[in-house]
Every structure is written in structure tokens, then in C-alpha cells.
Amino acid sequence: MEILARVNDLSVRYGSNLAVNQISFELNSGEIVAVIGTNGCGKTSSMECLGGLRNPSGGTIAVFGKNPHTDRKEIYTQLGIQLQEAAYPEKIKVNEICSWFSSFYTNPADYKQLLTQLGLADKGKSYVNKLSGGQKQRLSILLAMLARPKMLILDELTTGLDPVARRSIWDVLKAIKSEGIGVLLVSHYMDEVESLADRVIFMQNGKIFFTGTLAEFKSLGKPGMSLEDIYLDMEGLL
């Protein structure tokens, strides 16, 4: 198992607000690590630092042994990312954006094959802004997969999707994991975490409150409690 990303004492400060407070964790190849916690607990800020899109206030991050902020263009040859807040140009078709993003990589994955795998084969000539929410999310995964990544960061990938679309994306993620890709999955859905995650990072007020395997996280609850109940209990909401 290869360590893909290593985070040590990462802090992110917005003015006087310490959004992320000295967190440390690792991501290995072939595992899905779920990052959970309420809105504003620092999940997205941490992921954006890992993707080199935000400069940390403190601590160190190494992705493939490199600093993602200074070596961003280099790490993106092996890192795929789906951002919570990002859009694509309007007036562009699915085939076009796939072929455009493919041109960024020296050895891109075959986007036509990925379109078929992700159930978008018949949407190639559709405009991106005409796709449904689930189709757009699957397109986000496709574009993140074009680099043939060793690591994926997926920030609230299935938020707002219907159960059928969510489960079809879970199947995609299971297939991705079986290829040895390491995935950091930010999610609010405990059924998703239970179905996909090998390990769980639970953040609260910018700190890691718990980190361990899914089984260890489950063992924190009383017998018979669902994962969502355990999560709510830990948030003090049950």
C-alpha cells in the first residue's frame, strides 16, 4: 500500500476564524476515506488545501511527495478532483468538454469508454448545462478520471441527487477503488459512508474528532444504532 497524501498539523485561518485547526491524516492507495462533519467544520477548506487551491495558514501537505500549492500543475497529472463549488463553461457539449480536458494530459483515459461506463454515452452531443444533477456529477467524475489518477478528491459528490443516481455513483466509486485509486470522499450521507468507506475522518469545529476504520467508528455507538445515529450522537444532536 502506497501513501498518496500526508497531512501534518494543517491549519486554515480566515481572519480571526480558525477554520481548520492542526489536523493530520494520510491517504493510501486503494482505500476510500470518508471525511464527515457538519457544514463549516473545515472539510472543504482541507480538501482545497490538498488540491493546492488554497494556501494553508500552517502545517504541511505532501501529495505524491510534493507540495500541492507550489507543484499544483505537476500533481494534477495524477490527481483528479471534483469540487463542491465549480462550474463548466456554458454553451459547451459533453463530448467537447471531455475532449478539451483530455488535451491537458499526455496519456489521458479514453473518454468515450468512460462515458459508456458512467452511463453518459448517449449524452455526448448534449450541452453540459442541460444535463440533470446526477448526469453532471457523473461528468465531474469522468473529468476527474481523465488524468488516469492515482488519487481522487470528491467533495459532496452525491449531494442533491436522487437515491437511484446516488447508488449508480457508488457503483462507479467501488470500481474506481478496485483499480487501486485512493479516494478522499467528503459526504453528509451516512449510508454512503457505510457502503463505501474503509476509514472515517470525523471533523468538528476545524479539528479531527475521530479517525479510524469504519468498524471502529461503528463501535463508538450503542448496539443497534445506525451509523447516522452514531454520527448525530457524536455531534450531540441525539
Next chain:
Amino acid sequence: MTAKAFLKTTQMIGKIYFREFSGPFFSVVFPVGMLLLFGGIYGNEYGAMDEMVPALAGMIIAVNGIMTLPLNLSEYMTNKVYKRFDATPVGKGNIILVQILVYLLSTFISTAIIIVAGRIIHDINITGAWYVIFPAILLSCAAVFAMGFFIAAVFKNGKLAQIISYIVYFIMIFLSGATVPLWLMPENIRTLANALPLTHIVILLQNTFSGQPVNEQFTAIFILLGIIIACGLIGAVSYRNRKWA
């Protein structure tokens, strides 16, 4: 950015540009329509269209530099499209450079169309040398595009940037001589027109198209160079300090 990525990005941004209504309409259809309208009224017997064509070239530069460029840049910034490109090996800086290049290319093509249309429809007379006219067009583009970049970079709210670019654009095209000749305007409007960058572009292009000596164009040249330096520097600093994430 690799050559493959550059060519593909240029192709895609070009496609997106031509799929929008406003850019191609205001930089090709509208100027040709103006040429037909004013040509139909005044004809070119006394050289009115000889002056109109370089003025319309100034309007085309303003369409792409003041309207299309800041509108698209601020839309991409506000909607976080650049952020998505930052999560690729290419990065947002290269995408912005290609956008500027595509709008420049479009400006040259539209300017060539209006010149050819002027020659065919009104047999306009261009006595200036191409090696003077072309740098004058380039300098004009650089000044107007610097202004567009300044608006997009300084006004961080996308809607505000759009409003500002529309106001600047419409004031300039109607009061600079780009659409209505300056000699038709009252004295006080002409004084106001002198404060507008596009007025100096229109004068520079009209004078270079008609073959007037370059050493008589220094006022316009220095004003445009000043705009390039001021807007370019302030825009670049604002761009660097902008919170992209």
C-alpha cells in the same frame, strides 16, 4: 501548457465565443449594418465612409475588449469556472491568456471584414501603409483589452463588473466618434469625448487609414500607452490578490 492543450483550448474558446449571441453580433453584424445604413444615407462621394470604416474598426475593438472580455472573465470568475481549470495541469492563467488571444483574433477578423465590406460596397480609399495601420490596430486593441481586464479584475462582483463594462462601452461608442462622427456633435460633447480613450483610438485609426504622418499621432499613442500601463498594472495586482478559492 502543451501545444496540444493550447490548440484545443483555442478551438474550444473560439467555439464558445461564436455560440454566444452578443460577441459575433456586435463585432460583425452590427458594424456591417452601420456601414450599410450610414453608407446608404451619406454615400462615399465626399469620403464619409473612408472615415466611417476606421471608426467602426474602433467600435469592433471596443465590443471585444470592453464588453465581451470583462463579461466573460467576470462570469468565469463568479461561477468558479476558473477554479475548475485550476484543478488541472493547465491552470486558470493559461485559460485567460487563450481567451484574450481568441478575442483578439476575432477583433482582427471582424476588422478585416469591415474593411473588405467597405471596399466592396463603398469603394473606400485607404492610403495609409499596412505596416502603420496594423500596429495602430494592435496598440488600440492592447489599450482597450487592458481596460477590459482592469474592469474584470478590479470589480470582484461579477454583476457590478458587467454593469460597469456596459456603461463604459455605451458611453464610448456613442460619444467617441465610433458611430456618430464627432463633427456632428456640439462643442461641450466634443470636450467630453476628448476624455474617452476610444476617441483617441478612432482618431488614430482614421489618421493612419488616411495615411497621415505617424509623428502627428503621438498624442493618441502616448494616451493609449498610458492606459495600457495603468490598467495593465492595476488589473494584474488585483488579479493576483483576488481570492480564487
